[in-house]
Amino acid sequence: MLRSAKHPKMQEKEVREIAGLLRHKPRVAVLTGAGISAESGIPTFRGKNGLWKQFRAEDLATPEAFERDPILVWEWYDWRRKIIAGREPNAGHLILARWEEELPGFILITQNIDGLHSRAGSKNILELHGNIWQLRCLKEAKVTENFESPLPHIPPRCPACGGLLRPNVVWFGEALPRLILEQAQSASTAAELMFVIGTSAYVQPAASLPLLAAEGGAAIVEINPDYTPLSTYASYSLRGKAGEILLQIDAAIRDAS
Ligand code: BJW
Numbered sequence: 453m454l455r456s457a458k459h460p461k462m463q464e465k466e467v468r469e470i471a472g473l474l475r476h477k478p479r480v481a482v483l484t485g486a487g488i489s490a491e492s493g494i495p496t497f498r499g500k501n502g503l504w505k506q507f508r509a510e511d512l513a514t515p516e517a518f519e520r521d522p523i524l525v526w527e528w529y530d531w532r533r534k535i536i537a538g539r540e541p542n543a544g545h546l547i548l549a550r551w552e553e554e555l556p557g558f559i560l561i562t563q564n565i566d567g568l569h570s571r572a573g574s575k576n577i578l579e580l581h582g583n584i585w586q587l588r589c590l591k592e593a594k595v596t597e598n599f600e601s602p603l604p605h606i607p608p609r610c611p612a613c614g615g616l617l618r619p620n621v622v623w624f625g626e627a628l629p630r631l632i633l634e635q636a637q638s639a640s641t642a643a644e645l646m647f648v649i650g651t652s653a654y655v656q657p658a659a660s661l662p663l664l665a666a667e668g669g670a671a672i673v674e675i676n677p678d679y680t681p682l683s684t685y686a687s688y689s690l691r692g693k694a695g696e697i698l699l700q701i702d703a704a705i706r707d708a709s
Pocket of ligand 1: 563
């Protein structure tokens with residue numbers, strides 16, 4: 453997508469307006485994508501250096517790929533777990549965790565599986581696409597946490613029943629966890645202000661959540677260095693890195709109080 457230039461003074465004014473909205477403590481829903489973790493050094497999926505430029509989603513992120521070659525799929529996830537394990541939450545994650553404490557009607561919806569929101573201190577998180585630190589047994593469907601990195605055996609097996617374990621993430625063609633998706637849809641519909649941060653807004657059904665919010669009358673704030681299909685629906689499109697822009701908004705909230 454093209455980078456659309458905006459005059460810095462114009463963006464400063466928008467940042468102050470958004471801070472003004474937040475000071476009234478509206479019901480806020482936030483949808484994050486891979487871009488919020490980019491400043492922590494975790495690769496995004498699309499774009500110049502995105503994972504899908506180097507790897508084929510069909511070979512690694514579908515149930516068919518796992519059935520065909522669980523070792524290959526697990527080697528890829530083990531490599532990503534190693535990258536994530538060595539990274540820290542950034543300013544963007546930390547500010548969202550603080551806003552959760554300060555805004556009573558705050559809900560965080562993420563497409564990210566890296567667990568960085570939770571490491572930053574966010575508590576009430578709707579993980580639409582699962583979590584790379586959880587493993588699911590294919591025999592018993594039981595989900596367990598596992599932070600070993602690297603994994604001692606690939607593919608890992610369930611210690612209880614010996615069944616094959618898979619990453620508890622949502623692959624293409626798979627349904628999102630029903631309750632979590634329903635909660636995300638309700639929160640989006642009920643939101644008065646929705647932030648859409650660091651997502652290409654390409655993957656469904658997550659990309660439709662801000663449209664539900666807009667239909668419900670919410671103002672949409674997009675934070676992304678690039679234009680996305682959601683930009684036309686956004687009340688504010690702030691161009692830049694998530695951590696930097698969230699710091700500016702957070703400072704503007706505190707400046708005026
Ligand atoms: C920065 C930044 C900085 C950079 N600061 N920003 C309707 C229409 C068409 C297709 C479909 C449809 N409904 C469903 C589909 C099919 C499919 C789909 O959407 N396909 C599209 C590709 C067309 N959807 C599905 O298959 C979903 N399932 C489903 O709908 O099931 C229906 C069903 C019902 C009942 C029974 C059975 C089925 C599942 C989708 C699963 C997505 N999985 C992945 C992998 C997760 C596990 C893993 O990580 O390995 O999720 S794919 C990948 O994309 C990952 C992400 O969560 C997801 C979204 O990516 P995201 O977060 O937006 O990242 P990027 O890289 O795309 O964008 C990063 C952005 O950040 C960019 O814009 C940058 O500019 C920006 N950025 N630096 C701020 N510093």
